[in-house]
Amino acid sequence: MTTPYTDDDLRTEAARQYAEVLRAPDRLEVGDEMRDQPVPSQNGSVRWGQLSCDDFHDARNEVHELLDSAVDMSAWSVNLGARHLKTTTELAWGRGGDAWDLAVQIAHRPGLSTELRDALTTAIRGAVNLVLDNRELNDTHLLHDSSKETAR
Incomplete structure (x- = not known):
């Protein structure tokens, strides 16, 4: 149904x-x-x-x-707002779709140029991917050893 x-x-x-x-x-x-x-x-x-x-x-x-x-991110959110920062983008890695194992949120002051924001996002994505590649982790095994994964 x-x-x-x-x-x-x-x-x-x-x-x-x-x-x-x-x-x-x-x-x-x-x-x-x-x-x-x-x-x-x-x-x-x-x-x-x-x-x-x-x-x-x-x-x-x-x-x-x-x-x-929902994860309590209230202190983080209040601190961003107090510093007049805005969120830019989500970077997520994991098993695909909404099964994220790692996410990075970028925050910036209003007025950050699109070019700089894109460059930062690309650099962060590249750095995380480099670490994952160096550890031979891919999206289906990111941060998990399924034999040791605990139930929630």
């Missing part, structure tokens, strides 16, 4: 709710807050609250799980 929403829809909604919690921590209730929001992949034609009861409750529970598993 297919659902009327995607994994990206769930992540977008979780991120929206996370941002709302930072703005108004007393207001957010997972589920109630998302009822009137559009499902992103439905191009604004469907709201979460218009889904069947089962689909809505499943989506609400999955969003709640995403919020529960």
